[in-house]
Amino acid sequence: MGDYNDTSDPSDKTSLVSGSPRAAVVEQLFREHNLSLVRFLSARLHSEQEARDVAQEAYVRLLRMESPEAVSYLRAFLFKTAANIAIDRLRSRRSEARALEAELHAQHTGVPSLERSVAAAEELQMLAAYVDELPPRCRQVFLLRRLHDLSAAEISCRLDIPERTVRHYVVEAIVYCRRRMDGVNHHREGAPVRSPGRKRQT
Amino acid sequence: MSTRERSEGSALALREAAQWLERVNTTESTTQDFADWQCWLAQSSAHREAFALVEEVWCAAGELHPANWPSPDDIADDTYDGSVSVEIWRSLDPRERRP
Numbered sequence: 001m002g003d004y005n006d007t008s009d010p011s012d013k014t015s016l017v018s019g020s021p022r023a024a025v026v027e028q029l030f031r032e033h034n035l036s037l038v039r040f041l042s043a044r045l046h047s048e049q050e051a052r053d054v055a056q057e058a059y060v061r062l063l064r065m066e067s068p069e070a071v072s073y074l075r076a077f078l079f080k081t082a083a084n085i086a087i088d089r090l091r092s093r094r095s096e097a098r099a100l101e102a103e104l105h106a107q108h109t110g111v112p113s114l115e116r117s118v119a120a121a122e123e124l125q126m127l128a129a130y131v132d133e134l135p136p137r138c139r140q141v142f143l144l145r146r147l148h149d150l151s152a153a154e155i156s157c158r159l160d161i162p163e164r165t166v167r168h169y170v171v172e173a174i175v176y177c178r179r180r181m182d183g184v185n186h187h188r189e190g191a192p193v194r195s196p197g198r199k200r201q202t
Numbered sequence: 203m204s205t206r207e208r209s210e211g212s213a214l215a216l217r218e219a220a221q222w223l224e225r226v227n228t229t230e231s232t233t234q235d236f237a238d239w240q241c242w243l244a245q246s247s248a249h250r251e252a253f254a255l256v257e258e259v260w261c262a263a264g265e266l267h268p269a270n271w272p273s274p275d276d277i278a279d280d281t282y283d284g285s286v287s288v289e290i291w292r293s294l295d296p297r298e299r300r301p
Contacts, residue, residue: 036236040240076230091261123262124262127259127262127263128266128269131266134288136272136273136277136282137280138284139272140271140277146260147266147269151230171224173288175256175288176288177259178216178255178258179216
């Protein structure tokens with residue numbers, strides 16, 4: 001666990017910002033949640049070492065943050081902060097990998113990396129087309145949630161629809177896009193096909 | 203899981219995974235949510251695969267710029283009420299979709 005192995009002595013952590021109540025709260029969060037935080041991050045990053053690095057970075061950000069000291073708020077913020085750092089890392093890892101792959105490909109074949117980025121762009125274009133196929137309200141909810149980073153509660157207020165419906169639409173949007181990406185057949189409007197029945201799906 | 207053998211069963215697995223993603227992907231998530239989610243992931247490799255699949259959609263969708271937003275008219279004419287999957291809704295005769 002590197003730096004985080006030693007959880008028995010809280011004074012080490014609080015000394016980061018000596019005497020600050022924030023440090024004490026962060027220390028408490030660390031003791032209570034570090035294990036689940038590192039697990040949470042490991043699942044996303046597929047690397048325990050990197051998960052620990054990200055967790056540490058999240059604690060440091062929390063220590064520097066100027067905001068209420070409430071533990072419940074900080075706990076949510078800790079996971080959110082850690083998730084954001086993890087996403088940034090995944091993103092840069094992915095583009096690094098893509099660049100490296102393109103470079104190797106170009107070296108071996110003389111084909112410029114442009115072809116690779118065209119493939120990635122095409123994939124994104126496909127996804128964009130699937131998102132366009134979503135029912136309008138469902139698409140709006142999904143885009144607000146994903147691109148504007150609004151919570152279900154915020155979208156619920158903004159659009160005046162129940163929060164439960166917001167969550168349901170987000171889930172349905174993801175499932176639909178995933179199945180389209182996997183090549184599941186769909187029926188265009190010109191060729192309607194009867195459904196086996198209006199099943200209620202939750 | 204082969205992507206070629208998707209069935210209603212896998213739609214259910216994906217839906218469950220997407221529900222977990224929605225539950226742990228907010229600032230309101232509690233430690234209990236994360237613990238429950240970890241238990242669910244640990245239950246089977248099918249759960250882990252389904253979660254990875256929906257997470258991929260979530261990550262890729264973040265790069266949809268500029269997004270194509272529905273117009274107010276589109277939204278006013280929307281007949282989807284969430285009682286069936288989008289897949290089934292799309293398979294219905296357009297006339298049946300009218301409210």
